[in-house]
Amino acid sequence: MNKTIVLNSRPIGKPKLSDFKFKDGTLPELSDGEILLRSVYVSVDPYLRGRMNDVKSYIPPFELHKPITSGIVAEVVTSKNQGFSEGDFVLGMLAWKEQQVSNGEGLLKVDPEKAPLSAYLGVLGMTGLTAYLGLTEIGKPKKGETLVVSGAAGAVGSIVGQIGKILGLYVVGIAGTDEKVDLLKTDFGFDEAINYNTTDNMVEALATTCPDGIDVYFDNVGGTISDAVLFNINKHARMIICGAISVYNKTSLPKSVSVQPFLIRKSALMQGFIIFDYEDKYPEAMTQLTAWLNEGKLNYTETIRHGIEKTPQAFIDLFDGKNKGKMVVKI
Amino acid sequence: MNKTIVLNSRPIGKPKLSDFKFKDGTLPELSDGEILLRSVYVSVDPYLRGRMNDVKSYIPPFELHKPITSGIVAEVVTSKNQGFSEGDFVLGMLAWKEQQVSNGEGLLKVDPEKAPLSAYLGVLGMTGLTAYLGLTEIGKPKKGETLVVSGAAGAVGSIVGQIGKILGLYVVGIAGTDEKVDLLKTDFGFDEAINYNTTDNMVEALATTCPDGIDVYFDNVGGTISDAVLFNINKHARMIICGAISVYNKTSLPKSVSVQPFLIRKSALMQGFIIFDYEDKYPEAMTQLTAWLNEGKLNYTETIRHGIEKTPQAFIDLFDGKNKGKMVVKI
Numbered sequence: 001m002n003k004t005i006v007l008n009s010r011p012i013g014k015p016k017l018s019d020f021k022f023k024d025g026t027l028p029e030l031s032d033g034e035i036l037l038r039s040v041y042v043s044v045d046p047y048l049r050g051r052m053n054d055v056k057s058y059i060p061p062f063e064l065h066k067p068i069t070s071g072i073v074a075e076v077v078t079s080k081n082q083g084f085s086e087g088d089f090v091l092g093m094l095a096w097k098e099q100q101v102s103n104g105e106g107l108l109k110v111d112p113e114k115a116p117l118s119a120y121l122g123v124l125g126m127t128g129l130t131a132y133l134g135l136t137e138i139g140k141p142k143k144g145e146t147l148v149v150s151g152a153a154g155a156v157g158s159i160v161g162q163i164g165k166i167l168g169l170y171v172v173g174i175a176g177t178d179e180k181v182d183l184l185k186t187d188f189g190f191d192e193a194i195n196y197n198t199t200d201n202m203v204e205a206l207a208t209t210c211p212d213g214i215d216v217y218f219d220n221v222g223g224t225i226s227d228a229v230l231f232n233i234n235k236h237a238r239m240i241i242c243g244a245i246s247v248y249n250k251t252s253l254p255k256s257v258s259v260q261p262f263l264i265r266k267s268a269l270m271q272g273f274i275i276f277d278y279e280d281k282y283p284e285a286m287t288q289l290t291a292w293l294n295e296g297k298l299n300y301t302e303t304i305r306h307g308i309e310k311t312p313q314a315f316i317d318l319f320d321g322k323n324k325g326k327m328v329v330k331i
Numbered sequence: 332m333n334k335t336i337v338l339n340s341r342p343i344g345k346p347k348l349s350d351f352k353f354k355d356g357t358l359p360e361l362s363d364g365e366i367l368l369r370s371v372y373v374s375v376d377p378y379l380r381g382r383m384n385d386v387k388s389y390i391p392p393f394e395l396h397k398p399i400t401s402g403i404v405a406e407v408v409t410s411k412n413q414g415f416s417e418g419d420f421v422l423g424m425l426a427w428k429e430q431q432v433s434n435g436e437g438l439l440k441v442d443p444e445k446a447p448l449s450a451y452l453g454v455l456g457m458t459g460l461t462a463y464l465g466l467t468e469i470g471k472p473k474k475g476e477t478l479v480v481s482g483a484a485g486a487v488g489s490i491v492g493q494i495g496k497i498l499g500l501y502v503v504g505i506a507g508t509d510e511k512v513d514l515l516k517t518d519f520g521f522d523e524a525i526n527y528n529t530t531d532n533m534v535e536a537l538a539t540t541c542p543d544g545i546d547v548y549f550d551n552v553g554g555t556i557s558d559a560v561l562f563n564i565n566k567h568a569r570m571i572i573c574g575a576i577s578v579y580n581k582t583s584l585p586k587s588v589s590v591q592p593f594l595i596r597k598s599a600l601m602q603g604f605i606i607f608d609y610e611d612k613y614p615e616a617m618t619q620l621t622a623w624l625n626e627g628k629l630n631y632t633e634t635i636r637h638g639i640e641k642t643p644q645a646f647i648d649l650f651d652g653k654n655k656g657k658m659v660v661k662i
Contacts, residue, residue, distance in 0.1 A: 222591040257587075261575050264573070268602070272595040274598045
């Protein structure tokens with residue numbers, strides 16, 4: 001009995017539980033060079049929604065009736081590969097299975113002594129790398145500038161804001177509940193935070209909280225929130241387009257305020273950011289993030305669900321903002 | 332009698348003749364250090380429309396009942412300034428007047444022997460600099476890539492396409508009449524051109540004419556044409572947002588396809604371009620443009636209207652695409 005989660009149908013709009021299907025499988029015998037892995041933590045991320053559509057993007061779409069894959073921390077149960085020993089923990093893009101066989105390719109060993117295992121999916125994983133490299137490589141922030149972060153209480157956003165503070169920026173977060181707004185100001189050190197769900201006029205709210213205008217915008221959401229940001233950008237503003245969770249589930253092509261006139265008026269830049277483009281910078285970024293974490297400069301929050309059968313619902317809940325910080329499933 | 336054109340009212344939507352007013356003035360006596368200028372060629376440009384709104388942009392709005400200014404080539408009639416002699420020709424941001432007094436600041440001497448005077452408003456002026464620096468500084472084109480230019484038969488667009496060919500790109504232009512499409516292919520050496528007014532499906536038309544996708548997009552128009560480009564961009568595409576003539580006259584905030592999901596999927600860049608940000612690169616660009624012009628590698632087309640009283644209509648006609656290449660008024 002080895003539970004596996006496959007894509008049962010391509011979601012139309014917001015994913016439903018019926019878009020996923022559980023299968024039971026057996027495991028093949030290990031061949032030489034292979035290892036048997038037991039999943040410990042499974043990462044659920046908004047970007048996976050894109051892979052569920054049959055659309056060419058920066059990574060190929062998931063295949064129907066095949067297992068879904070995402071970042072997973074796993075333990076080595078048995079090894080016939082010299083590079084891995086029983087009891088090792090590894091991080092990799094793996095299948096949503098309780099156990100699976102791997103040849104070890106693309107797996108990174110992680111040390112449970114240096115950080116909690118789940119952190120390797122978050123602040124020390126793709127999430128942290130995305131926050132750090134997106135902000136520094138595209139945002140190129142200068143001390144004293146104003147940074148606005150949307151989806152600020154999410155996995156990436158909460159780290160972006162903290163890095164902004166470390167780098168000497170004035171940081172404003174946008175989130176969807178008062179509880180998240182409080183969290184941003186207390187736990188994550190944001191200077192200001194706005195609850196977009198209780199704010200009638202986001203353009204004005206941003207103008208008020210950003211009296212010097214917006215120099216850098218780290219965008220995780222797209223849609224009307226990002227439209228409002230445009231009205232407040234400064235000359236030479238940089239907008240890191242990292243996610244667009246507000247439109248991932250749209251079934252018709254979303255429309256927004258035309259960005260082009262704003263970009264012209266402000267000589268501003270908008271650039272799509274995908275962490276996979278920056279692989280050569282991972283080591284430098286990991287070193288920096290680990291240092292800040294050990295110095296106590298980076299807090300992180302996790303929302304942990306328990307049991308592989310909770311994985312689809314955990315993923316779906318991302319689109320209702322039910323996570324605070326990184327959402328992971330403990331298997 | 333010295334005719335002057337002032338902004339009589341801020342246009343709502345497309346400018347009307349009544350938004351402009353002619354005044355007759357007298358000229359003051361020249362003080363020491365001053366020169367008297369007679370306008371020879373007046374440049375009319377789409378970007379002036381933005382300055383007619385009372386909106387902060389990269390340059391301040393025109394004041395009501397004050398003269399409009401734009402690029403003008405003028406002749407020195409009288410000089411009390413050691414730097415200028417009678418008969419010199421100068422280029423500067425000057426008022427829409429038959430004659431005016433200047434202290435010489437910000438004026439550049441131009442040589443009618445080296446190029447026709449009107450060229451200093453076009454291929455060797457802001458137009459050529461915009462084409463060259465926008466394409467190279469933001470577009471960073473590599474030999475063999477595909478460049479698409481909107482407003483391709485306009486002043487900037489027709490030069491962008493030719494520079495693209497000089498740099499070894501595959502170049503596709505978008506324009507609004509069959510005559511312009513022919514001009515692009517015959518006079519300006521574009522590989523392909525599309526008439527957007529007779530094309531039902533621009534997304535498909537671009538896919539057909541750009542079989543390898545679009546790497547660089549030089550955007551002069553915005554709106555639905557630019558929306559269609561998004562569907563055809565390649566990974567790491569660069570979009571130079573230089574103009575948005577299709578929306579300059581809109582009285583309500585224009586909406587477009589949300590660009591953010593496209594930017595994310597393709598790690599693509601969109602950046603607003605304003606020539607004034609690149610002043611340090613003018614000399615290098617001028618040298619290059621002059622060399623290409625003298626080598627016969629750059630063609631240019633002008634639409635010349637005659638008489639200062641034709642200036643407002645010439646400006647208005649830009650928004651109906653009545654110009655081919657650079658529109659200037661001979662005074």
